[in-house]
Amino acid sequence: MKFSINQSELQNALSVVLKGVASRSTLPILSGIYLEVRGDELTLQTTDLELSVQYTVAALVEEEGRAVVPGKLFADIVKNLSDAAVHVVADEEGAIITCDTASFSIKALNPEDFPGFPHVDTTQKINIPFNRFTSMVRRVARVVSKDESRAILTGVLITLEEHHLKMVATDSYRLAITEAEVPETTAEGFQAVIAGSFLQDIAALPKTDDPVSIALAENQIVVTYQDTKFVNRRLEGNFPNYRQLLPDSHATRVSMPVEHLVGAVKRASLLGQSSSPIKFDINIASQTTQLSTIAQDIGSTQEMISCQGEGEDVEIAFNYAYLLDGLSAVGTEEVFLEVQSSLKPGIFKAPEPENFLYLVMPVRIS
Structure with a gap:
């Protein structure tokens, strides 16, 4: 594969997909970033087997192909390059990254070993203006519990009732509730508990006028925002009956x-x-x-x-x-x-x- 892309655009893409790189996995391939170039697009993918992230960005493609590069190293290299065109030539053996007068040669991993991006059949879907979504997450996400022994409390309960989206979080010492009206939707009965840290990652993405889409499957949640797709597992268990408080x-x-x-x-x-x-x-x-x-x-x-x-x-x-x-x-x-x-x-x-x-x-x- 051979492609060129502006340094700032590649750095922005890497900052998003790094959220899915496994930090403590025994599988080396999960510490990598999967790169695929086709047509005039570069697609980057990461997964830790719970969270999968896919980001697509325009690039100047000279030769189609795919490769897996060490995630953190590749991101650190790109972050420290000049704001100019970055040229990448890679295969399953290694990658050469060139920008301005700098050149790096790094080992690569076999793309055949990288897990395929999950295809999830979703049942319910809502769209929320991104600014509204981020302000709601900001109010409740800091209240989630840090105690992994009660995993359900590390999440935010999201429900939709009569066109009103509600987010609820508690660590059993305090409780935060926020709600907002959402545009016309047919996802009545929408309810899921989603990891607070994951919602904060979504809310930290660059702000635009585009909506964020949240879709539910039986065990997973699919969040789509602009050219980025996140697939994460839903938290299992019964969220506390906060109304009685x-x-x-x-x-x-x-x-x-x-x-x-x-x-x-x-x-x-x-x-x-x-x-x-x-x-x-x-x-x-x-x-x-x-x-x-x-x-x-x-x-x-x-x-x-x-x-x-x-x-x-x-x-x-x-x-x-x-x-x-x-x-x-x-x-x-x-x-x-x-x-x-x-x-x-x-x-x-x-x-x-x-x-x-x-x-x-x-x-x-x-």
């Missing part, structure tokens, strides 16, 4: 400026002990909330911010890292805090039109 009433509800609240939480966290919770002392009569924290053997801090609300005076405390995760996902100027009692979860809500809810378990006040 959402109370239908509250004793106290206050509205606070997000910017002031985030600043106050960051300042309270400067004492540097993650085990020291931040206490909210809400006083309805004075329409104020005092934030305070005490760090053993270090010191204490308190700060008053104004609020508008109704209900009962209440004290409740939260882990500051969880607070910052939730508040950083709020895109409005104000945020509501709803509290039942100091021992029940606090709920932060962004006002309309932003549909975002963040529930966080309280820390017991000593």
Whole structure:
């Protein structure tokens, strides 16, 4: 095979397909990138046998063919080349990469050993504007669990109900829910749990006006965006019944400026002990909330911010890292805090039109 392509276009393609390269596999072929040139296109493929990625880009093809090159090495070489035309000549023995005055010769792998790209028969499919998709993922993906022993909690539950797409994530200490209207679709009943890290990889792709397509098969999910296709397994298991965590009433509800609240939480966290919770002392009569924290053997801090609300005076405390995760996902100027009692979860809500809810378990006040 022999082809030429601009360095920046090849680097962009490699940054996408590298997500599918196996990092700890006992099969050397899975650490490679499969290259195939045909017509006037270059197709790159990677797989770790769970996630498969395929990217197609225009190229100047002189000789059709295919090869498998070491993934990380090839990407590192291309990343450090000049912004000029990159010429690649490769077969199953090796590859020669030339750009400007630089030339590399690297060993290649046998393309016959590379797994074929999975062909999946999908049943339901939805299209979402890419900007809407990325903003939804940004709100919920940071809440997924890092604990692989409960794999279902490392994923995001995605459902479609009456043209409203909902994403839900929880690590059992907090819960994030966001929803948005999607264009006309016939995929009613659409439901799947998808790895949070995978959704973040999709959301990190270059932004365009093109929609992202999500299609479901029995055990897999197929995501298509522009000239890139991802096939990944769905997470198996029952997602927790999050609806039973959402109370239908509250004793106290206050509205606070997000910017002031985030600043106050960051300042309270400067004492540097993650085990020291931040206490909210809400006083309805004075329409104020005092934030305070005490760090053993270090010191204490308190700060008053104004609020508008109704209900009962209440004290409740939260882990500051969880607070910052939730508040950083709020895109409005104000945020509501709803509290039942100091021992029940606090709920932060962004006002309309932003549909975002963040529930966080309280820390017991000593």
